[in-house]
Amino acid sequence: MDNKKRLAYAIIRFLHHQLRHGGLSSDAQESLEVAIQCLETAFGVTVEDHDLALPQTLPEIFEAAAAGKEVPQDLRSPERTPPSEEDSAEAERLKTEGNEQMKVENFEAAVHFYGKAIELNPANAVYFCNRAAAYSKLGNYTGAVQDCERAICIDPSYSKAYGR
Numbered sequence: 001m002d003n004k005k006r007l008a009y010a011i012i013r014f015l016h017h018q019l020r021h022g023g024l025s026s027d028a029q030e031s032l033e034v035a036i037q038c039l040e041t042a043f044g045v046t047v048e049d050h051d052l053a054l055p056q057t058l059p060e061i062f063e064a065a066a067a068g069k070e071v072p073q074d075l076r077s078p079e080r081t082p083p084s085e086e087d088s089a090e091a092e093r094l095k096t097e098g099n100e101q102m103k104v105e106n107f108e109a110a111v112h113f114y115g116k117a118i119e120l121n122p123a124n125a126v127y128f129c130n131r132a133a134a135y136s137k138l139g140n141y142t143g144a145v146q147d148c149e150r151a152i153c154i155d156p157s158y159s160k161a162y163g164r
Helices: 002-021 026-043 058-066 085-103 107-120 125-137 141-154 159-163
Strands: none
Touching (some): 002 026, 002 058, 002 141, 125 159
């Protein structure tokens, strides 16, 4: 049932995002609200169940699947293995390089470096929040919001993600 709950949670998060940012009619919004309530009741989950979150959003998983890319192992299994010491060190190096690119206003490169850090350690909220800053500078506000939401799912007390 755990994977079903994770899927229901991912759908509920997607629907909440559509309510906030989808530009829907009031009838459509009401329909989504009912759908959310039904899913929450049927699966016993709410949008507050952050422990069910995956490192990627449902649209990102769908886009990867539609493009024929393999879904990362950490999305197929609820147990995430912590990164090795080498991967953690490399992720930190990539984050630092992303920070350097932000300083010189090379925001596309910063997104790239933060993304590579996330691939190595998807459980680090700072990497998502930093990438959100780079996305914001590029005008990709949807990407920025999604990364901040993921950072908050990883660390609900990370205030910078709420502010960003």
